[in-house]
Amino acid sequence: MPVEAVHHLSLIPISIAWELRAALDQARLWSGQGQAKDAAELLEASIGRAPPDDGNAALVEARGLLDTLAGR
Known part of the structure; x- marks a missing residue:
């Protein structure tokens, strides 16, 4: 694996x-602006990309x- 590829992989997290x-x-x-649905969708997408x-x-x-x- 080229060094550039290893460096790139280390930056992902x-x-x-x-x-x-x-x-x-x-x-x-x-x-805080009453856009809880949008906030939840944004968090779900970001959380989904995390290990x-x-x-x-x-x-x-x-x-x-x-x-x-989500009211949980």
Whole structure:
């Protein structure tokens, strides 16, 4: 595997983490503006791209907000 490919693979989790943080901020904003459905859809999409066993704090927080938005 070329070095460039390995480097690219190592950035995938970082980019997902940044995406998740941005989605979490946007979802909070939308939720506060009465757009809970849009916020939940955004979180679902971002959470779906994260590794399922990732214990990242942003992922845990996003799942919690999604549960709140869904009334769980």
